[in-house]
Amino acid sequence: MPDFAHAFARRTRLRGGDELTAILAGSPPGVLSMTGGFPNPATFATDELDAIAGRLVREDAAVALQYTPCTGIPSVREYLIERQEELQGRRPATRELMVTSGGMECIALMCQALIDPGDAVAVEAPTYLGALMAFGAAEAEVVPVAMDEDGLLVDALAERLEAGVRPKFLYTIPDYQNPTGRTLPLERRRALVELCRRHGVLILEDVAYRELTFGGASLPTLWSLAPDVVLQAGTFSKILFPGVRLGWAAGPADVIAELAAAKQNTDQCAGGLGQRLVEEYGRAGGFERHLPAARALYASHWAALSGALAATMPAEVSWTEPSGGFLTLVTLPEGIDTLALRPAALAAGVAYVPGPPFYVGDAGANTLRLSFSHLGEADLAAAAERLAGVVREALERRAAA
Ligand SMILES: Cc1ncc(COP(=O)(O)O)c(C=O)c1O
Numbered sequence: 001m002p003d004f005a006h007a008f009a010r011r012t013r014l015r016g017g018d019e020l021t022a023i024l025a026g027s028p029p030g031v032l033s034m035t036g037g038f039p040n041p042a043t044f045a046t047d048e049l050d051a052i053a054g055r056l057v058r059e060d061a062a063v064a065l066q067y068t069p070c071t072g073i074p075s076v077r078e079y080l081i082e083r084q085e086e087l088q089g090r091r092p093a094t095r096e097l098m099v100t101s102g103g104m105e106c107i108a109l110m111c112q113a114l115i116d117p118g119d120a121v122a123v124e125a126p127t128y129l130g131a132l133m134a135f136g137a138a139e140a141e142v143v144p145v146a147m148d149e150d151g152l153l154v155d156a157l158a159e160r161l162e163a164g165v166r167p168k169f170l171y172t173i174p175d176y177q178n179p180t181g182r183t184l185p186l187e188r189r190r191a192l193v194e195l196c197r198r199h200g201v202l203i204l205e206d207v208a209y210r211e212l213t214f215g216g217a218s219l220p221t222l223w224s225l226a227p228d229v230v231l232q233a234g235t236f237s238k239i240l241f242p243g244v245r246l247g248w249a250a251g252p253a254d255v256i257a258e259l260a261a262a263k264q265n266t267d268q269c270a271g272g273l274g275q276r277l278v279e280e281y282g283r284a285g286g287f288e289r290h291l292p293a294a295r296a297l298y299a300s301h302w303a304a305l306s307g308a309l310a311a312t313m314p315a316e317v318s319w320t321e322p323s324g325g326f327l328t329l330v331t332l333p334e335g336i337d338t339l340a341l342r343p344a345a346l347a348a349g350v351a352y353v354p355g356p357p358f359y360v361g362d363a364g365a366n367t368l369r370l371s372f373s374h375l376g377e378a379d380l381a382a383a384a385e386r387l388a389g390v391v392r393e394a395l396e397r398r399a400a401a
Contacts, residue, residue, distance in 0.1 A: 011137055032383035033351040034370040037178060037238075037326045040301075043294040044241050045286060052280045056273060064276040068269040071260050072099025076275040079282055080248050087211075088224040095253040096227070098260055101270040102247045103208050103235035106259070107131050107171070109249070109266070110204055110231065111138035113258040114168045122160065122167040124152050126329070126358035126367070128178040128206065131171055143167060144360040149320065151177060151184035154191045161199045169202040169231070174222060176209040176325025179358045179369040183323060186219050193226035202255065203230045209325035211239050211291060214299035216323055223250055231255050236278055238326070239291060244274040298326065304377035305370065308384035314392055319370075326373035329355065331366060336394050338368040344393070350386040 027033035056064040063073060071077065076099055085091035100106045107130070115121065117139035123132065125144035135142050143165055146156045152172055172192075174184040184192070196203050205222040223232035231251030236244055249259055263269070281287070302322060309319055309330075319330040330352075332338065338354040345352060355367030370387075372380055 011139070027351040028346070031346055031349050031351050032375060032379050032386065034372065034375065034380075034383055035351050035353050036374065037371050038374050039238050039242065039294075039326075040297060040373050043290065043297065045281070045290050048281065048284075048286055049241075049277065052277055052284075053273070056276050056280065060276060064273045066272055068099075068272045068275060070098075070263050070269050071256075072270065073272060073275050073279075076279045079279045083282060084248075084250055088221050090224045090227060092227070092250050093253065096256055097248060097250045098256050098263075099270050099275055100233070100247045100249050100259075100263070101267055102237060102242075102245045103206060103233045104130050104134070105245075105263075105266070105270075106231075106233035106247060106249045107134050107204070107206070109259040109262045110169065110233075111135065111140070112262040112265070113255070114202075115140050120165055120167040122157060122165070122170040122201075123360065124172055124177065125360060126179055126355065126364055127171065128173060128208075129353075129357050131206070132358070132360070135171070140168075142360050144363075145170075147180065147182065149182060150188065151180075151182045152188065152192065154188050154195060157192070158195055161195070161201065167201055169204045170196060171204045171206065172222070173206045173208065174210075175207060175218070176212065176322050176327070178208065178325075179327055179353070179355070180320045180329040181322025181325055181327045182320055183219070189219060189222055189225055193222055193229060197226060197229045201229070202252075205230050205232045207232055207234050208238055210234075211287075212295055212298055212326070213324040214295060214302065214322075228252060231259075239287065239294070240278065240281065244271075244277060246270055246274045246278050295324075298324070298373060301372040301375070301377060301380060302328075305372040305380040305384055308381040309388075312385045312388035314388070314395060316395070317388075317391060326371045328370050328372070330368050330370060332368070332391060333395065333398075334366055335398060336391070337365050339365070341390060341394055345387060345390045348386045348390050350383045350390065352387065 081092055081097055111134050115138040119140055120143050121135050121140040122143045122145050124147050146153050176183060203222055207221060223230040233249055235247035316333040319328050322328055342354060353369040355364035
């Protein structure tokens with residue numbers, strides 16, 4: 001067998017990624033998995049999607065099955081513009097919005113369009129693993145900015161900027177953040193866009209979970225507060241289904257133009273069938289009909305998991321309190337290493353994602369991320385109990401050492 005390792009690009013050796021591959025591969029049978037930020041299949045509106053997809057293939061093949069303009073099918077783009085206006089209170093011009101093949105593609109396009117090797121990108125610490133991997137592959141210098149329970153510390157970013165750090169952009173997830181589930185309050189949103197405007201720093205706002213509140217009102221997006229300094233990456237993965245691989249980018253027209261140019265070098269256009277499916281589903285009121293049940297499902301999952309964590313975890317363990325989304329970040333006592341603890345957890349029949357891959361450098365060793373989107377309530381309670389047992393044993397081992 002020929003060996004092609006000599007042919008692989010240098011950037012393949014920069015890659016992390018094992019953690020994401022493990023998440024996407026799933027867990028062994030019998031293991032209660034709280035790993036992936038996957039939407040619950042019970043939220044997939046299969047009957048409606050079946051009817052729409054069948055109709056599009058029968059009646060709209062010339063558009064839905066064809067290549068599309070790079071920035072999206074015009075009617076789809078128009079629908080997404082109307083949706084921004086309705087949900088975020090601001091209407092982008094046509095040049096200020098494009099269709100993408102999901103949120104992750106928008107992050108990758110931002111890397112292609114803005115990052116030269118060695119350029120700085122500021123991120124929340126911790127942040128979404130997929131984004132960190134993309135920034136690493138683009139050879140960016142990733143600058144972590146501290147968070148507290150209310151999300152990014154704007155003062156900490158201000159200090160970095162005043163000290164001369166010049167990021168190409170700040171990547172932030174203001175709503176139900178990955179991996180912490182935290183949400184940035186309105187005052188901080190205002191302060192953040194003001195700070196970035198003053199320093200000429202672009203913000204990449206990732207709104208992947210924004211529409212999945214447990215019941216409270218949504219806060220204004222950063223893009224709606226400051227469309228001159230914010231590029232918003234949105235996705236239909238969490239609110240429709242990830243297999244559609246569809247999202248949007250909304251922001252300054254010159255940035256959108258560069259993203260579209262970069263897209264010409266990747267997939268050239270998002271799939272037409274998925275674009276038209278989203279448009280038809282949305283125009284027929286699918287999101288309004290189905291999202292309330294999805295929100296209620298995730299809220300009751302979180303209630304089940306947080307109740308079980310409170311009932312079973314040792315007192316020294318803490319976790320974040322999301323008000324939407326799929327995720328919570330658990331902090332174990334110092335000195336307990338969640339990467340090292342994973343085999344014991346799997347042996348006990350529970351899977352989590354260790355925290356360190358969400359951080360830059362070697363922070364977060366005693367943290368782990370739990371997703372409560374996928375398992376049912378009884379399984380979440382059982383999973384929390386198994387995890388608490390594993391943590392208790394680790395604490396006992398530490399005390400005995
Ligand atoms: C914060 C965040 N952004 C983006 C994505 C990727 O979304 P998409 O499936 O649209 O590529 C995810 C998926 O887990 C995510 O958690």
